Amino acid sequence: MSPVDVKPKHPAMERQDPAVLPAREDEFGGVTVEMKKQDRALSPEAFSRLLRNSMLLWKRQGKNGVWIRFSRGLENLHEVAAREGFENHHAQPDYLMMAFWIPKTTPCTLPGSATHRVTIGAIVLNDRTKEVLVVQEKKGKFRGVWKIPTGTVNEGENTHVAAVREVKEETGIDTEFLKILSVKELHNALFSWSELTFICALRPTSFDIQVEESEIDAAEWMPMEKFEAQPFATKDEVCRHVVEICRVQLGGVSTGFTPRGVMSVLENKSCVLYHNAQDLKD
Protein backbone atom coordinates (compact mmCIF):
# COMPACT_ATOMS: atom_id res chain seq x y z
CA MET A 1 0.00 0.00 0.00
CA SER A 2 1.04 3.57 -0.42
CA PRO A 3 -0.42 5.68 2.40
CA VAL A 4 -0.21 8.93 0.47
CA ASP A 5 -2.30 7.41 -2.28
CA VAL A 6 -4.89 5.73 -0.12
CA LYS A 7 -7.58 8.35 -0.42
CA PRO A 8 -7.33 9.25 -4.11
CA LYS A 9 -7.07 5.57 -5.08
CA HIS A 10 -9.79 4.28 -2.83
CA PRO A 11 -12.61 6.85 -2.84
CA ALA A 12 -14.72 4.43 -0.79
CA MET A 13 -12.26 4.92 2.02
CA GLU A 14 -12.93 8.63 2.28
CA ARG A 15 -16.26 7.78 3.76
CA GLN A 16 -14.50 5.72 6.37
CA ASP A 17 -13.33 7.63 9.31
CA PRO A 18 -10.54 7.09 10.14
CA ALA A 19 -8.23 5.77 7.39
CA VAL A 20 -7.42 2.06 7.22
CA LEU A 21 -4.87 -0.18 5.54
CA PRO A 22 -5.90 -1.51 2.11
CA ALA A 23 -6.46 -5.25 2.38
CA ARG A 24 -7.27 -8.17 0.10
CA GLU A 25 -10.02 -10.53 1.27
CA ASP A 26 -9.68 -14.30 1.02
CA GLU A 27 -12.22 -17.14 0.69
CA PHE A 28 -11.70 -18.18 4.31
CA GLY A 29 -12.89 -14.94 5.91
CA GLY A 30 -9.46 -13.43 6.28
CA VAL A 31 -7.68 -10.31 5.01
CA THR A 32 -4.12 -9.76 3.79
CA VAL A 33 -2.20 -6.49 3.88
CA GLU A 34 0.89 -6.11 1.71
CA MET A 35 3.38 -3.63 3.11
CA LYS A 36 5.79 -2.93 0.27
CA LYS A 37 9.18 -1.27 -0.02
CA GLN A 38 7.60 1.99 -1.15
CA ASP A 39 5.75 2.12 2.21
CA ARG A 40 9.13 2.81 3.81
CA ALA A 41 8.05 6.48 3.99
CA LEU A 42 5.36 5.53 6.52
CA SER A 43 6.44 6.22 10.10
CA PRO A 44 5.87 3.54 12.75
CA GLU A 45 3.47 5.96 14.45
CA ALA A 46 1.39 6.44 11.31
CA PHE A 47 1.39 2.68 10.63
CA SER A 48 0.31 2.04 14.22
CA ARG A 49 -2.69 4.37 13.83
CA LEU A 50 -3.69 2.80 10.51
CA LEU A 51 -3.35 -0.71 11.92
CA ARG A 52 -5.48 0.06 14.98
CA ASN A 53 -8.22 1.60 12.87
CA SER A 54 -8.07 -1.33 10.48
CA MET A 55 -8.33 -3.89 13.26
CA LEU A 56 -11.45 -2.17 14.60
CA LEU A 57 -12.97 -2.27 11.13
CA TRP A 58 -12.10 -5.92 10.50
CA LYS A 59 -13.47 -6.93 13.89
CA ARG A 60 -16.73 -5.14 13.08
CA GLN A 61 -16.81 -6.90 9.69
CA GLY A 62 -16.43 -10.31 11.39
CA LYS A 63 -13.10 -11.09 9.72
CA ASN A 64 -11.08 -13.90 11.30
CA GLY A 65 -7.45 -14.11 10.17
CA VAL A 66 -5.38 -11.01 9.46
CA TRP A 67 -2.13 -11.39 7.54
CA ILE A 68 0.49 -8.67 7.12
CA ARG A 69 3.34 -9.27 4.70
CA PHE A 70 6.25 -6.94 5.44
CA SER A 71 8.71 -6.59 2.57
CA ARG A 72 12.39 -6.37 3.35
CA GLY A 73 13.23 -2.81 4.36
CA LEU A 74 10.16 -2.43 6.60
CA GLU A 75 11.71 -4.04 9.68
CA ASN A 76 10.93 -0.84 11.58
CA LEU A 77 7.22 -1.79 11.45
CA HIS A 78 7.58 -5.34 12.84
CA GLU A 79 7.54 -4.02 16.38
CA VAL A 80 4.28 -2.12 15.83
CA ALA A 81 2.47 -5.24 14.63
CA ALA A 82 3.92 -7.36 17.44
CA ARG A 83 2.68 -4.79 19.97
CA GLU A 84 -0.82 -5.16 18.50
CA GLY A 85 -0.62 -8.91 19.13
CA PHE A 86 0.54 -10.11 15.70
CA GLU A 87 2.80 -13.15 15.69
CA ASN A 88 5.39 -14.22 13.15
CA HIS A 89 3.96 -16.78 10.73
CA HIS A 90 6.87 -17.42 8.36
CA ALA A 91 9.73 -15.59 6.72
CA GLN A 92 11.65 -15.62 3.47
CA PRO A 93 14.79 -13.57 2.71
CA ASP A 94 12.62 -10.84 1.19
CA TYR A 95 9.71 -10.70 3.62
CA LEU A 96 8.23 -11.49 7.03
CA MET A 97 4.62 -12.65 7.26
CA MET A 98 2.86 -11.88 10.53
CA ALA A 99 -0.64 -13.03 11.44
CA PHE A 100 -3.40 -12.37 13.96
CA TRP A 101 -6.50 -14.48 14.64
CA ILE A 102 -9.40 -12.21 15.64
CA PRO A 103 -12.16 -14.57 16.93
CA LYS A 104 -11.89 -15.08 20.66
CA THR A 105 -14.31 -18.02 20.80
CA THR A 106 -13.32 -19.94 17.64
CA PRO A 107 -10.01 -21.79 17.62
CA CYS A 108 -7.47 -20.50 15.11
CA THR A 109 -7.69 -22.31 11.76
CA LEU A 110 -4.96 -20.34 9.98
CA PRO A 111 -2.76 -22.79 8.07
CA GLY A 112 0.61 -23.46 9.63
CA SER A 113 3.97 -22.66 8.14
CA ALA A 114 6.07 -25.09 6.10
CA THR A 115 7.14 -27.89 8.43
CA HIS A 116 9.33 -30.17 6.34
CA ARG A 117 12.49 -30.22 4.32
CA VAL A 118 12.70 -32.91 1.66
CA THR A 119 15.87 -34.69 0.64
CA ILE A 120 16.78 -37.54 -1.67
CA GLY A 121 19.14 -40.48 -1.34
CA ALA A 122 20.17 -41.86 -4.73
CA ILE A 123 20.84 -45.56 -5.29
CA VAL A 124 22.77 -45.72 -8.56
CA LEU A 125 23.75 -49.28 -9.41
CA ASN A 126 25.88 -50.71 -12.16
CA ASP A 127 23.96 -53.93 -12.92
CA ARG A 128 26.86 -55.47 -14.81
CA THR A 129 29.59 -55.01 -12.20
CA LYS A 130 27.29 -55.07 -9.14
CA GLU A 131 28.79 -51.78 -8.00
CA VAL A 132 27.06 -48.90 -6.24
CA LEU A 133 27.90 -45.22 -6.69
CA VAL A 134 29.17 -43.83 -3.37
CA VAL A 135 30.62 -40.55 -2.11
CA GLN A 136 32.44 -39.18 0.91
CA GLU A 137 31.37 -35.76 2.10
CA LYS A 138 33.81 -33.06 3.23
CA LYS A 139 31.75 -31.91 6.23
CA GLY A 140 29.03 -33.00 8.58
CA LYS A 141 28.04 -36.17 10.35
CA PHE A 142 28.73 -38.49 7.39
CA ARG A 143 32.40 -37.42 7.09
CA GLY A 144 34.68 -40.40 6.58
CA VAL A 145 32.03 -42.90 5.51
CA TRP A 146 31.12 -44.03 2.01
CA LYS A 147 27.46 -43.25 1.44
CA ILE A 148 25.01 -42.92 -1.42
CA PRO A 149 24.69 -39.39 -2.87
CA THR A 150 22.14 -37.31 -0.98
CA GLY A 151 20.85 -33.79 -1.32
CA THR A 152 18.04 -31.35 -0.71
CA VAL A 153 15.01 -31.03 -2.95
CA ASN A 154 14.67 -27.35 -3.80
CA GLU A 155 11.49 -25.38 -3.32
CA GLY A 156 9.29 -26.05 -6.34
CA GLU A 157 11.47 -28.88 -7.65
CA ASN A 158 10.11 -32.35 -8.33
CA THR A 159 11.76 -35.06 -6.26
CA HIS A 160 12.62 -37.24 -9.27
CA VAL A 161 14.29 -34.25 -10.92
CA ALA A 162 16.23 -33.43 -7.74
CA ALA A 163 17.56 -37.01 -7.53
CA VAL A 164 18.99 -36.88 -11.06
CA ARG A 165 20.39 -33.36 -10.45
CA GLU A 166 22.12 -34.23 -7.17
CA VAL A 167 23.84 -37.31 -8.61
CA LYS A 168 25.06 -35.25 -11.58
CA GLU A 169 26.26 -32.39 -9.35
CA GLU A 170 28.10 -34.54 -6.84
CA THR A 171 29.59 -37.19 -9.13
CA GLY A 172 29.18 -36.08 -12.76
CA ILE A 173 27.24 -39.27 -13.49
CA ASP A 174 24.19 -39.02 -15.79
CA THR A 175 21.21 -41.07 -14.70
CA GLU A 176 17.66 -41.94 -15.54
CA PHE A 177 15.17 -41.93 -12.66
CA LEU A 178 13.62 -45.34 -12.01
CA LYS A 179 11.54 -45.28 -8.81
CA ILE A 180 11.13 -44.32 -5.17
CA LEU A 181 12.08 -47.38 -3.14
CA SER A 182 11.63 -46.08 0.37
CA VAL A 183 10.75 -42.99 2.40
CA LYS A 184 12.50 -42.00 5.62
CA GLU A 185 10.75 -39.74 8.11
CA LEU A 186 12.88 -37.94 10.70
CA HIS A 187 11.88 -35.23 13.18
CA ASN A 188 13.82 -32.33 14.73
CA ALA A 189 16.32 -32.66 11.93
CA LEU A 190 17.27 -29.00 11.49
CA PHE A 191 15.77 -26.32 13.75
CA SER A 192 12.41 -27.89 14.64
CA TRP A 193 11.61 -29.15 11.14
CA SER A 194 10.89 -32.67 10.03
CA GLU A 195 12.77 -34.23 7.14
CA LEU A 196 11.46 -36.63 4.53
CA THR A 197 14.06 -38.52 2.53
CA PHE A 198 13.02 -40.28 -0.65
CA ILE A 199 15.43 -43.14 -1.34
CA CYS A 200 15.34 -43.58 -5.08
CA ALA A 201 16.74 -46.00 -7.64
CA LEU A 202 18.42 -44.44 -10.70
CA ARG A 203 19.97 -46.12 -13.75
CA PRO A 204 23.37 -44.72 -14.73
CA THR A 205 23.79 -43.70 -18.36
CA SER A 206 27.41 -42.58 -17.97
CA PHE A 207 30.18 -44.01 -15.82
CA ASP A 208 33.10 -41.56 -15.65
CA ILE A 209 33.13 -39.88 -12.26
CA GLN A 210 33.81 -36.13 -11.90
CA VAL A 211 33.90 -35.19 -8.22
CA GLU A 212 32.28 -31.92 -7.15
CA GLU A 213 35.18 -30.77 -5.02
CA SER A 214 33.64 -28.08 -2.82
CA GLU A 215 31.39 -30.51 -0.92
CA ILE A 216 32.60 -33.99 -1.89
CA ASP A 217 35.95 -35.51 -0.93
CA ALA A 218 35.76 -38.58 -3.15
CA ALA A 219 33.32 -40.63 -5.24
CA GLU A 220 33.64 -44.11 -6.67
CA TRP A 221 31.90 -47.19 -8.00
CA MET A 222 32.15 -49.55 -5.06
CA PRO A 223 31.50 -53.32 -5.03
CA MET A 224 28.43 -54.08 -2.91
CA GLU A 225 30.53 -56.32 -0.63
CA LYS A 226 32.86 -53.47 0.28
CA PHE A 227 29.95 -51.03 0.73
CA GLU A 228 28.12 -53.27 3.17
CA ALA A 229 31.28 -54.28 5.03
CA GLN A 230 31.74 -50.74 6.41
CA PRO A 231 31.27 -50.82 10.19
CA PHE A 232 28.61 -48.11 10.12
CA ALA A 233 26.56 -50.04 7.54
CA THR A 234 25.92 -52.74 10.12
CA LYS A 235 25.54 -50.46 13.17
CA ASP A 236 23.16 -47.90 11.68
CA GLU A 237 19.70 -49.25 10.88
CA VAL A 238 19.07 -46.69 8.15
CA CYS A 239 22.33 -47.57 6.41
CA ARG A 240 21.57 -51.26 6.78
CA HIS A 241 18.21 -50.57 5.15
CA VAL A 242 19.95 -48.83 2.24
CA VAL A 243 22.25 -51.84 1.81
CA GLU A 244 19.23 -54.17 1.87
CA ILE A 245 17.31 -52.25 -0.76
CA CYS A 246 20.44 -52.04 -2.94
CA ARG A 247 20.56 -55.86 -2.80
CA VAL A 248 16.86 -56.17 -3.64
CA GLN A 249 17.22 -53.69 -6.48
CA LEU A 250 20.22 -55.61 -7.87
CA GLY A 251 18.10 -58.76 -7.65
CA GLY A 252 15.62 -57.08 -9.97
CA VAL A 253 12.53 -57.59 -7.81
CA SER A 254 12.26 -54.27 -5.99
CA THR A 255 8.90 -52.56 -5.71
CA GLY A 256 8.71 -48.82 -5.97
CA PHE A 257 6.75 -45.79 -7.03
CA THR A 258 7.33 -44.26 -10.46
CA PRO A 259 6.40 -40.65 -11.30
CA ARG A 260 3.59 -39.61 -13.63
CA GLY A 261 2.60 -36.03 -14.40
CA VAL A 262 -1.13 -35.32 -14.10
CA MET A 263 -3.41 -32.30 -14.16
CA SER A 264 -5.43 -31.39 -11.11
CA VAL A 265 -8.50 -29.53 -12.32
CA LEU A 266 -9.50 -28.60 -8.76
CA GLU A 267 -6.10 -27.12 -7.98
CA ASN A 268 -5.76 -25.80 -11.53
CA LYS A 269 -2.17 -27.05 -11.46
CA SER A 270 -0.15 -29.90 -12.85
CA CYS A 271 1.41 -32.18 -10.29
CA VAL A 272 3.29 -35.45 -10.05
CA LEU A 273 1.92 -38.74 -8.72
CA TYR A 274 4.35 -41.41 -7.58
CA HIS A 275 2.76 -44.83 -7.60
CA ASN A 276 3.33 -48.48 -8.41
CA ALA A 277 2.43 -48.33 -12.08
CA GLN A 278 1.93 -52.08 -12.43
CA ASP A 279 -1.00 -51.98 -10.02
CA LEU A 280 -2.94 -49.71 -12.35
CA LYS A 281 -2.29 -51.68 -15.52
CA ASP A 282 -5.08 -54.23 -15.20
Next chain:
Amino acid sequence: MSPVDVKPKHPAMERQDPAVLPAREDEFGGVTVEMKKQDRALSPEAFSRLLRNSMLLWKRQGKNGVWIRFSRGLENLHEVAAREGFENHHAQPDYLMMAFWIPKTTPCTLPGSATHRVTIGAIVLNDRTKEVLVVQEKKGKFRGVWKIPTGTVNEGENTHVAAVREVKEETGIDTEFLKILSVKELHNALFSWSELTFICALRPTSFDIQVEESEIDAAEWMPMEKFEAQPFATKDEVCRHVVEICRVQLGGVSTGFTPRGVMSVLENKSCVLYHNAQDLKD
Protein backbone atom coordinates in the same frame (compact mmCIF):
# COMPACT_ATOMS: atom_id res chain seq x y z
CA MET B 1 22.64 -12.94 25.91
CA SER B 2 22.40 -10.45 28.68
CA PRO B 3 24.49 -7.41 27.84
CA VAL B 4 24.87 -6.28 31.43
CA ASP B 5 26.35 -9.64 32.32
CA VAL B 6 28.65 -10.01 29.36
CA LYS B 7 31.83 -8.88 31.06
CA PRO B 8 31.51 -10.60 34.41
CA LYS B 9 30.33 -13.84 32.80
CA HIS B 10 32.89 -13.92 30.03
CA PRO B 11 36.20 -12.70 31.47
CA ALA B 12 37.89 -13.59 28.17
CA MET B 13 35.87 -10.84 26.60
CA GLU B 14 37.39 -8.15 28.78
CA ARG B 15 40.57 -8.54 26.83
CA GLN B 16 38.66 -7.90 23.65
CA ASP B 17 38.20 -4.33 22.79
CA PRO B 18 35.45 -3.58 22.02
CA ALA B 19 32.67 -5.80 23.43
CA VAL B 20 31.02 -8.38 21.19
CA LEU B 21 27.88 -10.54 21.22
CA PRO B 22 28.27 -13.96 22.81
CA ALA B 23 27.98 -16.61 20.13
CA ARG B 24 27.89 -20.39 19.85
CA GLU B 25 30.12 -21.96 17.19
CA ASP B 26 28.89 -24.77 14.91
CA GLU B 27 30.67 -27.58 13.09
CA PHE B 28 30.22 -25.86 9.73
CA GLY B 29 32.28 -22.76 10.56
CA GLY B 30 29.35 -20.63 11.57
CA VAL B 31 28.20 -18.82 14.72
CA THR B 32 24.78 -18.40 16.31
CA VAL B 33 23.68 -15.55 18.57
CA GLU B 34 20.58 -15.99 20.71
CA MET B 35 18.86 -12.71 21.51
CA LYS B 36 16.44 -13.50 24.31
CA LYS B 37 13.51 -11.73 25.91
CA GLN B 38 15.68 -10.48 28.74
CA ASP B 39 17.80 -8.61 26.17
CA ARG B 40 14.85 -6.27 25.70
CA ALA B 41 16.76 -3.75 27.85
CA LEU B 42 19.36 -3.41 25.10
CA SER B 43 18.81 -0.32 22.96
CA PRO B 44 18.96 -0.65 19.16
CA GLU B 45 22.00 1.65 19.26
CA ALA B 46 23.85 -0.54 21.76
CA PHE B 47 22.91 -3.69 19.80
CA SER B 48 24.14 -2.05 16.60
CA ARG B 49 27.55 -1.32 18.16
CA LEU B 50 27.85 -4.87 19.53
CA LEU B 51 26.85 -6.38 16.20
CA ARG B 52 29.35 -4.31 14.21
CA ASN B 53 32.18 -5.21 16.58
CA SER B 54 31.14 -8.86 16.45
CA MET B 55 31.05 -8.95 12.67
CA LEU B 56 34.60 -7.54 12.53
CA LEU B 57 35.74 -10.24 14.95
CA TRP B 58 33.98 -13.08 13.09
CA LYS B 59 35.39 -11.91 9.75
CA ARG B 60 38.91 -11.89 11.26
CA GLN B 61 38.26 -15.40 12.64
CA GLY B 62 37.27 -16.65 9.18
CA LYS B 63 33.71 -17.54 10.19
CA ASN B 64 31.23 -18.06 7.35
CA GLY B 65 27.57 -18.11 8.38
CA VAL B 66 26.22 -15.87 11.13
CA TRP B 67 22.79 -16.67 12.60
CA ILE B 68 20.86 -14.37 14.94
CA ARG B 69 17.74 -15.73 16.61
CA PHE B 70 15.52 -12.89 17.85
CA SER B 71 12.97 -13.97 20.44
CA ARG B 72 9.51 -12.45 20.31
CA GLY B 73 9.62 -9.02 21.96
CA LEU B 74 12.87 -7.98 20.26
CA GLU B 75 11.28 -6.78 17.02
CA ASN B 76 12.93 -3.40 17.62
CA LEU B 77 16.30 -5.02 16.78
CA HIS B 78 15.27 -6.60 13.44
CA GLU B 79 15.93 -3.34 11.64
CA VAL B 80 19.47 -3.08 13.02
CA ALA B 81 20.40 -6.54 11.72
CA ALA B 82 18.75 -5.88 8.35
CA ARG B 83 20.76 -2.66 8.02
CA GLU B 84 23.95 -4.69 8.57
CA GLY B 85 22.94 -6.93 5.67
CA PHE B 86 21.24 -9.76 7.55
CA GLU B 87 18.34 -11.46 5.77
CA ASN B 88 15.36 -13.30 7.21
CA HIS B 89 15.94 -17.05 7.22
CA HIS B 90 12.76 -18.38 8.82
CA ALA B 91 10.26 -17.48 11.53
CA GLN B 92 8.10 -19.20 14.11
CA PRO B 93 5.47 -17.50 16.29
CA ASP B 94 8.08 -17.02 19.01
CA TYR B 95 11.14 -15.99 17.03
CA LEU B 96 12.69 -14.67 13.83
CA MET B 97 15.94 -16.19 12.58
CA MET B 98 18.11 -13.90 10.49
CA ALA B 99 21.31 -14.94 8.74
CA PHE B 100 24.37 -13.45 7.05
CA TRP B 101 26.95 -15.24 4.88
CA ILE B 102 30.37 -13.61 5.35
CA PRO B 103 32.61 -15.10 2.61
CA LYS B 104 32.57 -12.96 -0.51
CA THR B 105 34.25 -15.54 -2.74
CA THR B 106 32.55 -18.77 -1.56
CA PRO B 107 28.91 -19.33 -2.47
CA CYS B 108 26.53 -19.48 0.49
CA THR B 109 26.02 -23.02 1.79
CA LEU B 110 23.66 -22.15 4.65
CA PRO B 111 20.79 -24.65 4.67
CA GLY B 112 17.52 -23.32 3.36
CA SER B 113 14.30 -22.97 5.31
CA ALA B 114 11.51 -25.56 5.40
CA THR B 115 10.04 -25.79 1.91
CA HIS B 116 7.21 -28.29 2.18
CA ARG B 117 3.94 -28.93 3.92
CA VAL B 118 2.89 -32.56 4.16
CA THR B 119 -0.69 -33.79 4.02
CA ILE B 120 -2.43 -37.14 3.94
CA GLY B 121 -5.35 -38.49 1.98
CA ALA B 122 -6.97 -41.47 3.71
CA ILE B 123 -8.51 -44.34 1.74
CA VAL B 124 -10.70 -46.16 4.26
CA LEU B 125 -12.53 -49.05 2.64
CA ASN B 126 -15.15 -51.40 3.94
CA ASP B 127 -14.09 -54.65 2.21
CA ARG B 128 -17.40 -56.34 2.86
CA THR B 129 -19.73 -53.67 1.46
CA LYS B 130 -17.24 -52.22 -1.07
CA GLU B 131 -17.85 -48.78 0.37
CA VAL B 132 -15.38 -45.95 0.80
CA LEU B 133 -15.40 -43.40 3.62
CA VAL B 134 -16.01 -39.93 2.16
CA VAL B 135 -16.56 -36.42 3.51
CA GLN B 136 -17.75 -33.04 2.30
CA GLU B 137 -15.82 -30.03 3.55
CA LYS B 138 -17.46 -26.79 4.71
CA LYS B 139 -14.92 -24.47 3.06
CA GLY B 140 -12.33 -24.32 0.33
CA LYS B 141 -11.94 -25.68 -3.15
CA PHE B 142 -13.42 -29.13 -2.41
CA ARG B 143 -16.73 -27.72 -1.17
CA GLY B 144 -19.70 -29.66 -2.54
CA VAL B 145 -17.80 -32.78 -3.61
CA TRP B 146 -17.49 -36.09 -1.83
CA LYS B 147 -13.80 -36.74 -1.21
CA ILE B 148 -11.61 -38.95 0.94
CA PRO B 149 -10.63 -37.43 4.32
CA THR B 150 -7.51 -35.28 4.05
CA GLY B 151 -5.48 -33.27 6.52
CA THR B 152 -2.14 -31.77 7.43
CA VAL B 153 0.68 -33.71 9.04
CA ASN B 154 1.78 -31.71 12.07
CA GLU B 155 5.36 -30.71 12.73
CA GLY B 156 7.07 -33.67 14.37
CA GLU B 157 4.19 -36.06 13.67
CA ASN B 158 4.65 -39.31 11.78
CA THR B 159 2.61 -39.52 8.59
CA HIS B 160 1.02 -42.86 9.49
CA VAL B 161 -0.07 -41.41 12.84
CA ALA B 162 -1.48 -38.31 11.16
CA ALA B 163 -3.57 -40.42 8.77
CA VAL B 164 -5.25 -42.31 11.62
CA ARG B 165 -5.73 -39.08 13.60
CA GLU B 166 -7.31 -37.14 10.72
CA VAL B 167 -9.82 -39.91 9.93
CA LYS B 168 -10.79 -40.10 13.59
CA GLU B 169 -11.10 -36.30 13.93
CA GLU B 170 -13.17 -35.79 10.78
CA THR B 171 -15.42 -38.85 10.89
CA GLY B 172 -15.08 -40.54 14.29
CA ILE B 173 -13.97 -43.76 12.56
CA ASP B 174 -11.17 -45.77 14.18
CA THR B 175 -8.66 -47.21 11.76
CA GLU B 176 -5.48 -49.19 11.52
CA PHE B 177 -2.82 -47.87 9.16
CA LEU B 178 -2.05 -50.24 6.28
CA LYS B 179 0.26 -48.58 3.76
CA ILE B 180 1.20 -45.60 1.64
CA LEU B 181 -0.24 -46.25 -1.83
CA SER B 182 0.79 -43.11 -3.63
CA VAL B 183 2.54 -39.76 -3.19
CA LYS B 184 1.35 -36.54 -4.81
CA GLU B 185 3.78 -33.67 -5.32
CA LEU B 186 2.36 -30.20 -5.91
CA HIS B 187 4.16 -26.84 -6.05
CA ASN B 188 3.08 -23.30 -5.14
CA ALA B 189 0.31 -24.81 -3.04
CA LEU B 190 0.24 -22.24 -0.21
CA PHE B 191 2.50 -19.19 -0.28
CA SER B 192 5.48 -20.49 -2.26
CA TRP B 193 5.65 -23.88 -0.56
CA SER B 194 5.44 -27.31 -2.09
CA GLU B 195 3.00 -29.90 -0.80
CA LEU B 196 3.49 -33.64 -0.55
CA THR B 197 0.36 -35.71 -0.06
CA PHE B 198 0.67 -39.30 1.07
CA ILE B 199 -2.37 -41.25 -0.09
CA CYS B 200 -2.72 -44.04 2.42
CA ALA B 201 -4.84 -47.15 2.86
CA LEU B 202 -6.38 -47.66 6.32
CA ARG B 203 -8.52 -50.50 7.62
CA PRO B 204 -11.60 -49.37 9.57
CA THR B 205 -12.08 -50.92 13.00
CA SER B 206 -15.28 -49.02 13.77
CA PHE B 207 -18.12 -48.01 11.45
CA ASP B 208 -20.36 -45.46 13.19
CA ILE B 209 -19.73 -42.02 11.76
CA GLN B 210 -19.50 -38.94 14.01
CA VAL B 211 -19.05 -35.83 11.89
CA GLU B 212 -16.62 -33.14 13.09
CA GLU B 213 -18.98 -30.24 12.52
CA SER B 214 -16.68 -27.24 12.50
CA GLU B 215 -14.89 -28.25 9.29
CA ILE B 216 -16.97 -31.08 7.82
CA ASP B 217 -20.48 -30.79 6.40
CA ALA B 218 -21.17 -34.51 6.04
CA ALA B 219 -19.48 -37.90 6.04
CA GLU B 220 -20.70 -41.28 4.83
CA TRP B 221 -19.83 -44.76 3.67
CA MET B 222 -20.36 -44.48 -0.07
CA PRO B 223 -20.60 -47.31 -2.61
CA MET B 224 -17.61 -47.16 -4.97
CA GLU B 225 -19.95 -46.81 -7.98
CA LYS B 226 -21.48 -43.64 -6.59
CA PHE B 227 -18.05 -42.24 -5.57
CA GLU B 228 -16.58 -42.65 -9.02
CA ALA B 229 -19.71 -41.44 -10.81
CA GLN B 230 -19.22 -37.90 -9.48
CA PRO B 231 -18.46 -35.57 -12.42
CA PHE B 232 -15.28 -34.27 -10.81
CA ALA B 233 -13.96 -37.82 -10.32
CA THR B 234 -13.71 -38.22 -14.07
CA LYS B 235 -12.57 -34.66 -14.89
CA ASP B 236 -9.80 -34.34 -12.29
CA GLU B 237 -6.82 -36.63 -12.89
CA VAL B 238 -5.88 -36.73 -9.22
CA CYS B 239 -9.40 -37.75 -8.21
CA ARG B 240 -9.46 -40.35 -10.98
CA HIS B 241 -6.19 -41.68 -9.60
CA VAL B 242 -7.74 -41.94 -6.12
CA VAL B 243 -10.68 -43.88 -7.57
CA GLU B 244 -8.29 -46.20 -9.41
CA ILE B 245 -6.22 -46.98 -6.35
CA CYS B 246 -9.39 -47.55 -4.31
CA ARG B 247 -10.36 -50.17 -6.92
CA VAL B 248 -6.92 -51.79 -6.81
CA GLN B 249 -6.96 -51.78 -3.02
CA LEU B 250 -10.43 -53.39 -2.99
CA GLY B 251 -9.06 -56.00 -5.40
CA GLY B 252 -6.48 -56.88 -2.76
CA VAL B 253 -3.42 -56.55 -4.98
CA SER B 254 -2.23 -53.03 -4.20
CA THR B 255 1.42 -52.37 -3.57
CA GLY B 256 2.45 -49.90 -0.94
CA PHE B 257 4.95 -48.87 1.68
CA THR B 258 4.45 -49.89 5.31
CA PRO B 259 6.10 -48.07 8.22
CA ARG B 260 8.85 -49.49 10.39
CA GLY B 261 10.58 -47.66 13.25
CA VAL B 262 14.36 -47.81 13.14
CA MET B 263 17.27 -46.20 14.97
CA SER B 264 19.71 -44.00 13.11
CA VAL B 265 23.01 -44.15 14.97
CA LEU B 266 24.50 -41.38 12.84
CA GLU B 267 21.61 -39.04 13.53
CA ASN B 268 21.28 -40.35 17.07
CA LYS B 269 17.51 -40.40 16.52
CA SER B 270 14.79 -42.88 15.88
CA CYS B 271 12.97 -42.49 12.61
CA VAL B 272 10.41 -44.23 10.43
CA LEU B 273 11.10 -46.02 7.16
CA TYR B 274 8.22 -46.64 4.76
CA HIS B 275 8.99 -49.47 2.39
CA ASN B 276 7.53 -52.50 0.65
CA ALA B 277 8.12 -55.01 3.42
CA GLN B 278 7.73 -58.05 1.18
CA ASP B 279 10.80 -57.06 -0.82
CA LEU B 280 13.00 -57.39 2.25
CA LYS B 281 11.67 -60.76 3.40
CA ASP B 282 13.85 -62.99 1.25
